[in-house]
Amino acid sequence: MSQTLGVLARFANPAELIDAAKKVRDAGYQSFDCHSPFPIHGMDDAMGLKRSPLGFIVGAMTITGGSLGMFLQFWTSSVDYPLVISGKPFFSWQAFFIVTFALFVLFGAFGAVFGMFHLNRLPRLHHPLFYSDNFAKVTDDGFFVSIEIDDEKFDETQTLEFLTSIGGVDVELVAGE
């Protein structure tokens, strides 16, 4: 049995997609997205998106990595097996800054990539949108607006008509088994 998952409409170019985003937002839809082969300037504002919280994730991860790095060196050199090497102090914090920095960056990079995956709910093997044949164009030269069925305002006929009225073409119901 086929089940409706949302609607999809195609727009001609980045400028039309931005205009469409504003109209969809102003019409009060929440659960919608604008798809494009590359990021479009000004789209975040047009869709009314909040700032990405990724910076906080990366910040927390860098501090964790840096602290872990310094602690690792402090603990191994001064606590677990103190060893005098070329007359330097057990806790040679100046020399330890290099590894601290490396781990600061390493953890930050993990935070950026895996934090982004988490915020984008990636990886996933399938998504309802992939039931649409038109949608394959999104990574080539297609510009799409999708509105999902879990949106409060969603109504099969009205939402379809709405997307047509704001200039969408190839408007379709996306349905999968």
Next chain:
Amino acid sequence: MSILNKHPKRDPEAIEAAGGEDLLVTSGHTFSSLTEKISGIVEKKTPTEWYLLFAMAVSGMMVLLGAIGWLIWEGTGIWGLNNPVDWGWAIVNFVFWVGIGHAGTLISAILFLLRQQWRTAINRFAEAMTIFAVISALVFPGIHVGRVWLAYYMFPIPNQMLIWPNFRSPLLWDIFAVGTYFTVSLLFWYVGLIPDLATLRDRATKVRKKVLGVFALGWRGGNRQWQHYEKAYLMLAGLATPLVLSVHSVVATDFATSLIPGWHTTIFPPYFVAGAVFSGFGMVMTLAIIARKIYHLEDIITVDHLEKMNKIILVTGSMVGYAYMSEFFIAWYSGNEYEYFAFINRALGPYAWAYWIMFTCNVITPQIFWFKKVRRSVPIMFVASIFVNIGMWFERFVITVTSLSRDFLPSSWDYYSPSIWDILTFVGSFGLFFTFFLLFLRFLPMVALSEVKAGLPQADPHYYHKKDGGAK
């Protein structure tokens, strides 16, 4: 191959609309003509040249594996090492390959932060080059003691001896710096690849679609995704920028923190970083010229791009030349007779031939790029880029070997010559590098599609308003 050369969907309007502006991509590409061209490289028939090069590269890799096998069996005695030159080609090759990697990160991170849009044409394969160069580099610390089964000594792993590595040692800093560098470069590269893998996925069918689907992670190009994606890219660039400057600085401290004359100088970290970027751009240039020729990418990697890279080669080459001269000045000005001797010995001693090869290739060669005609001549820059590669290998050789072979005590002096196994290991490391690189060209999009598209004039929403006669 001629199919790739001609594409029906050229949009002359785009060229006209961007008239007067610096076009990043010539011949009026549209979004879909770019997709077609770049995806076509991996989807259509592989050119014969690729198979020839790949056969050579794999043979080189086999040579490397054989040389390493013999090393493990017999020990480091098969190399030309002697006393006092107990740091031979292994470290020379390590520093050489790590240095090459630096151009990729510079292009992907630093030029990104500086908003240099032209980087999009070359960043993907420069990043790939970084990753494969660092892999080639990491072979050498892995095998350089000949007892590969003890490689775990390098890492802070709890072990039967109950002791830990010495964190005050630059050699250990290297492990963390280069290890982090490799991981961050790999993440950066993969994040950049995700949208382009999705492009390939959406064009593929059957098994190929499934495999690409897994690696594209379910990318849908929604702005809710792009938003976090762009932020992640910015963050990675911000993290990779200080990292790339630190990596070769740390490599330089391997030398600079020792008391050997000719190594014990504070100029080493910045001088190594400049040299690394210089050598890396030399290698990017060599690879770019070959790749654009084989795959007919002259309209995407344009002569303008190559000219910009030549300018960077000129700048960093001049910095390296300045460092060479500054070293001499300081050796004299310091009044330290050992330091003074070390440098006179470098330029006039038994390794003078190596020194002057280095000097000619690194200092004199890039100076030809003061002339615009030369900067835009592909054959000349190809030859120059090879000279840069040769010169930068010799720089590491000169630094390592001249200082060690004649240190404080004349009775311990000795001349160093490589053995056939040194040479085979080095040649083989090129095989390893090119095997990976050619596989990359064959199976992954070699130009960052989504980024190049975003740089086209028609990617800017204002482009359409202008055309409407300035509405909005």
